[in-house]
Amino acid sequence: MKLLYFAWVREKTGIGEETITMPEGVTTVEDLVSWMITRGGGFEAAFADKSTVRVAVNQEYAKIDWPVTDDDEIAFFPPVTGG
Amino acid sequence: MKLLYFAWVREKTGIGEETITMPEGVTTVEDLVSWMITRGGGFEAAFADKSTVRVAVNQEYAKIDWPVTDDDEIAFFPPVTGG
Amino acid sequence: MTIKVQAEDFDVGAELVALTDGDHGVGGLCSFVGLVRDMAGTEPIGAMTLEHYPGMTEKALVEIEAEACERWPLSSTLIIHRYGRLEPGDRIVLVAAASAHREAAFDGCHFLIDWLKTRAPFWKLEDTPDGGQWVSARADDDKAAARWAAASDKTEAAE
């Protein structure tokens, strides 16, 4: 799966983009976020307050119970502030 | 007093502008409109339905009981339709 | 605070750029352009002629701008209105309001056009297949303007 990070989520994780094999046991967005935190360091910091992180699966906003697959593009970012 | 007529009020009266001496007995906008109707012809036609005619005294919208003097510029026109 | 009543067309881009140029406190600029449509209700129109009341028209527009600036924190406003003969697709009017804040820019701009439509002395004569027809005032326009009057009453009552 392709993972993307934007704005301060990107700054905290220290990377903008990575491709990983879907971790074992992960089937939803929520599972993936839980796994992220187990990575520790910048990832743990980025997801410390989950309420401040938005998720998109294949470029559509996704809720916490959204299913994910190994072919998905999944992005993590703060609430948007454009315009 | 200077009298001005716009849009279909002008078309009905047949004139755009005239200067007259304030008619005897006229002290308010209402008196002036009543006098207009006594002029007959196009004036009578223009003021046949008084509810459709707006009045401005010295370039400010005026109500029916507004006082008028011989030095005033008084305009008669339909409800506005610009923009 | 700019008012122009003119027969000539105007340059929307140049006018809007000039309105906020050099003012770095402006966060939002809302504008509205009114254009001549080729239909009046169900009837096609070939052209229209806008009549106005030189002197009072400018005075009314100045008052409308002043009222907008009193109601919202606007850093600048603009009203340009044309008169004379106009054809379908021609621009009739441009109003704009700039503010530090988006909502004030929208409300100020919306107010300018709504009040202009019911208070500024302009009259439209449309060329229809049946000849020249003076446009009637629309109840919708009165309603749109009344909305702002109500808002003002509320403000006064609260003071």
Place this chain on the structure above:
Amino acid sequence: MTIKVQAEDFDVGAELVALTDGDHGVGGLCSFVGLVRDMAGTEPIGAMTLEHYPGMTEKALVEIEAEACERWPLSSTLIIHRYGRLEPGDRIVLVAAASAHREAAFDGCHFLIDWLKTRAPFWKLEDTPDGGQWVSARADDDKAAARWAAASDKTEAAE
């Protein structure tokens, strides 16, 4: 229905003229330009950098435009949003909506910017005297967008 996400500045006048050019059914064109302010609250800012999500950003803007066109009878709409480094006074965004009717143009345009502010993936990083600060989402923006959501719910309930 035009969407542009670009680093370069845009020409407001040319874009707005193109939006209604040749369409004589348009009676009103409402537009909003967002500009970089030199203050963020009480702090001066020197510049800002706009980050976006290439691909999703365009997709989100297309959806926002489609939603606007479903809700109001709009003859054309436009969204241009910049990314990259911008300085105070620079244009950030232009949204516009044209319609036969004034109220639809205003509502459509207002909706475009309100929804863009809460749904389009852009993030602002401001250069302040204390260093780069990511702008926080504003409760006011959520409230402004929620207004339109409520209107939609009502429509659905009525159907």
